[in-house]
Amino acid sequence: CNFLEPxxxxxxxxxxSHYPEVDTVSAIPVLSFDRKKAYLQEMIAAAKxxxxxxxxxxxxxxxxxxxxxxxNSLGLELHRQMAMISAATTVVAVExxxxxxxxxxxxxxxxxxxxxxTIGKKAAENGLDKLGAGPIETAELPVIFTPDxxxxxxxxxxxxxxxxxxxxxxxxxxxxxxxxxxVDDFSLYDDALLFGSVTxxxxxxxxxxx
Numbered sequence: 001c002n003f004l005e006p007x008x009x010x011x012x013x014x015x016x017s018h019y020p021e022v023d024t025v026s027a028i029p030v031l032s033f034d035r036k037k038a039y040l041q042e043m044i045a046a047a048k049x050x051x052x053x054x055x056x057x058x059x060x061x062x063x064x065x066x067x068x069x070x071x072n073s074l075g076l077e078l079h080r081q082m083a084m085i086s087a088a089t090t091v092v093a094v095e096x097x098x099x100x101x102x103x104x105x106x107x108x109x110x111x112x113x114x115x116x117x118t119i120g121k122k123a124a125e126n127g128l129d130k131l132g133a134g135p136i137e138t139a140e141l142p143v144i145f146t147p148d149x150x151x152x153x154x155x156x157x158x159x160x161x162x163x164x165x166x167x168x169x170x171x172x173x174x175x176x177x178x179x180x181x182x183v184d185d186f187s188l189y190d191d192a193l194l195f196g197s198v199t200x201x202x203x204x205x206x207x208x209x210x
Contacts, residue, residue: 012072013207019078020193020210022200025109026081028063036061039116043089046120050093052131053124057090057101070207078207084198085111089120093127102127109198154188161190 040059047056063085070078088105104123108114126148145153165171173181182188192201192210203209 012074013076014074015076017209019202022080022193022202024081024198024200025083027065028083028085028110030063031111039087039111039114042116043087043120043123046117047089047091047124049121049124050128052093052095052128053091054094055092056120057092058088058103059090059120060086060088062086070203070205072207076207078203080201080203082199082201084109085114087114087116087119089123091123091127093124093131095131098131100127100130100133102130107198 039061043059044056047053063083065081065083067081068079070076085108086105087108088103090101090103093100093102102123104119104126106114106119159165160171160173162171166174191197192204194200201210
């Protein structure tokens with residue numbers, strides 16, 4: 001067993017902190033194969049809303065339960081559980097020579113909270129909306145982004161928010177604490193206790209309270 005040299009920038013979380021109570025689901029009843037198959041068929045049927053949807057590429061349904069124990073040499077002992085359902089549909093939309101792949105997914109804390117029909121229908125609508133897309137002339141235009149488009153844009157920025165990237169000096173936000181980096185009417189919150197979220201957690205992977 002090898003030991004690393006002490007690093008003043010690395011520290012363990014001591015015990016004694018107050019941790020919030022979270023109302024996440026810790027277990028979900030297991031459904032029969034036939035019941036799950038019926039949910040998948042529901043998404044497939046809902047996706048066939050237009051003849052331009054030539055095929056349903058994929059439907060998926062998963063049930064995940066996780067349990068985390070966190071201990072350190074300072075006496076910290078933490079435990080958390082989480083369970084969730086995810087369902088997704090991917091379709092292919094075709095019009096003339098234009099072929100587009102699109103999808104939709106949803107997370108929930110139980111099978112009853114997932115709207116399987118809406119997932120299939122929305123996947124089809126996303127595919128149909130892509131048909132006929134093409135380049136436009138360069139211009140300054142008002143744009144309304146869909147939630148998925150916003151997530152794609154934020155995905156490009158996420159590495160800059162990582163603490164290790166800041167420490168390494170590779171983050172574009174290094175040294176800009178307190179500085180406005182976006183338009184005034186845009187705010188971004190990292191809230192592990194967000195109301196309605198199925199992934200709420202009382203502490204992070206280092207044992208810090210959320």
